[in-house]
Amino acid sequence: MELSYQEKLTLIKLNEVKKAGFKDLVDRIGLDQVAVMRAVLGLQAKGLAKLHERSEKVAVLTETGRKYAEIGLPEWRALKVLKEKGKATLEDLSSVLNEDELKPIVGLLRREGWVNVGKEEGRLVLEITEKGLSAGERPIDRALRLLAERKIVPLSEIEKLVPVKELKRRKIAEEDTVTERLVEITPAGEELVKRGIELKREVSVLTPELIKSGKWREVEFRKFDIKAPVRRVYPGKKQPYRAFLDKIRRRLIEMGFIEMTVDSLIETQFWNFDALFQPQNHPAREWTDTYQLKYPKSGHLPAEELVARVKAAHEHGGDTGSRGWGYVWSPERAMLLMPRAHGTALDARQLAGGVEIPGKYFTIQRVFRPDVLDRTHLIEFNQIDGFVVGEDLTFRHLLGILKRFAVEIAGAKKVKFLPDYYPFTEPSVQMSAYHPELGWVEFGGAGIFREEMTKALGIDAPVIAWGIGIDRLAMFKLGIDDIRYLFSYDLRWLREAKLVW
Template identity: 35%
Template sequence: MDVELAKRVLDEVRVRGRVQLSSLAEALNINIDKLRGLVEDLKKRGALKVYSLVRKIVFPGPRLLKYRDLPELIMFRVLSEYGRIRFSELGEVARQVSRDDLNAAIGRLVSKGIARISSTNGDRVIELVDEKHEYVERASRLVELLIRNMEGISYDSLDPALQELVNEFTKRPGIVDVKEIRESYIEPGVELDAVYKELGEEISSLTPEIIVSGVWKGREFKKYDLNERVYVAFPAKLHPMHELIKEIREIFLSMGFMEATGPLVELAFINFDMLFQPQDHPARDMQDTFYLKRPKYGVIEYPDDLVERIRLTHEAGWETGSRGWGGHWDVNEARKLLLRTHTTSVSVRKVYELGEREAKIFSIGRVFRNETVDYKHLAEFMQVDGIVISRRGNVRELMGIISEFYRRLGFEDVRFWPSYFPYTEPSLQPSIYVKKWGKWLELGGAGIFRPEVTYPLGVKWPVLAWGLGIERILMIKYDLDDIRTIYENNLGWLRHIPIYTR
């Protein structure tokens, strides 16, 4: 049962006593059959009494509608105007009434003693005798009611005199139609209050009708279970990795770093050779690095003398004070196009672009490694890279920046161990202590760019540099044990994962 509807029905009955079912359905704007079902239920529980009445409804008949009046009344009004009229003149003064109806009307007026017929000079004359006959008054009243209520009037609502008149009219053709209609009514039952209580005095859902009708006044609102497990409305959100990237960007910006970006497809020259990675280094192998099949080679858009300095540095150290890697440096190897293996490619571009000028730069972006993808490894992941160019940059400052970075991400314990990268010296491996996992985690590398990297680019100042993976940070924050989860984009995961709150 629609409890709310039932309560509104009972409300109506309580206020108005007897209510006609069809008008109630109209007032509640619901289907009458639905209301009947509900009323039947309420009746069974004793909340309502239902009874039906046969009503006689009186409608105007076709003849009445044709004249919008009774012929005898038309005749009466003509007589009132003229007093007396010759039969021969009748067609002229009552044109709208047919001859037959006119004759019947005169007959009726005469028989009721309202008019009489006489002869003068062989001419028949009709004259008014009773100007205030009660038939005229009653019939006029009934006609007006019928004409005004085309949808019919209840027989019962008429006073007895008019009822009698209706009875008389039914014997005449075309004046009135009387139809019998069965109407259902409801009234308060003995159990109304009890049932109302059972249904709940309180209002459950608040509807515009309840607000406007005032039904809510003095009534309680049904109490909800405020912790009810309802359906979940999922908000659209940024991807958690995007949130983390934004946070990292904020950290470096607030430390005075300028953001840089660079292409995903790089020359080996920039990704490796400018970083003094020897050409036969295993990391440059196809096994580890994605080279493009086509186009295979790109154009080194750097001045020839820079390319030459880099060749010399690789082969024998050039003027850097290094002995170099030995062997032959092949420019074709450097022209190969690849997917950058680290965002350090962006850093080294900036070193050349800026030269010996104090600068702090960071970049965040995708990097690629030809790895077998599993729960620990991705072939494509995010890295944040940074550099500080200054006249007397040192290892302690490098440690300071990285410690500050992690501290702001919520990792208080940061340690540094020595490490090795071909393009930095000294090289450090930062590790953070993950309290909830109870262990140290390595998240990337750091160091000072080797003179073999910076001298050919025209920079003799130390350049502090680091490159850190950031998926692991997200894994710690969200306790993920499979790195692939991050980029699977399962909507269930994305919808249920709480926002990144640190």
């Protein structure tokens, strides 16, 4: 039977006493606690020793209890003043009690029957009673003395004097659990020691010094049991959802996409709706579907030339041949401020600011929408928006990009597309993927930007675009069935969540 140096030493020392408390065994061996515990567990696995553990609930003296043991409980200090004066006000007692002790003192003294309480000249007066004059040691005093002597007392012993909840209420003691460990050698362990154990220095690393000096012949090399139980270690790592977003961003950049960034979460309705050719009377612009800022209420519009083109597109279609929406466009409505409702607002900003043709752009942004919180909905969530602009793009290109997102990035097995409607795309499509727990889950919408939008923003080429709920993609990749878990404080999930590709 192969034993490590620590196991041999532990077995020899344990054989001297046959049975010992773990702390006593540590002192006897002279190694640190971790090394001794590892040796004991190794010996137990080999049938040479037994480790017995017994847990017991105890009362532990607090700092407040220690102070009371030195200067006396508040009621005894108050009673001392009353014995000297016969009567005392709360002001008189404040010389021996602090503010926290003074508040409950009247109730304490009355409950013991040590005082009568009355009023004189509008002030509360305490008068000592015969019972107060002859007061002697109580169970709580004996419990405090016992705690002061031993610091830790078994609950079964302390509750013979006073309920532990009373000591906890008065902050004299706290309840805790202690585990006592006892190590015992087995007959097999005794027999092995009797046959003789040779102790040789054990090393885990073959150093140049050992080779040069020849001492490697005199030592034993430690053998490691890779199946031995060890404490689980949770190394520092990124929050799983944060890591997922970073890898999505890196994958898109590797695919040649350019990231669109913005500093503020607040947007004007011009960029969030008007620049996207969404009419000002559309129900999605009302308080039931979007948040609005109370203060400041309005922002600023961009360059007049751009605003004029957007206005013309809304009112009569601009130079696209469209009839537009046929209403009088309001710049005041367009200036209203709101938390961004979708990342597509950044598409409009990027297109208006100029793009490469052909070009690919994306953004991952936090967006806000009034909704009912449940397993698949949040009111504050992340969205990945993007577009590709090029002279020869078709709807088939868009479907191919969307499917690649769902299958390669989210890991979805089944994907389907349904016709949809958005004011700023034509044709439009909704993408859904199958989740094993939730069934078919809608990821987002996509389409080809309408000319009324792109031409007003200065672009004269087809633009395919999409807006996808990246949180729902993460649900697939991280294997969860509740979207709220992405922002969870559950340490177990944060520690054990699987790494994403």
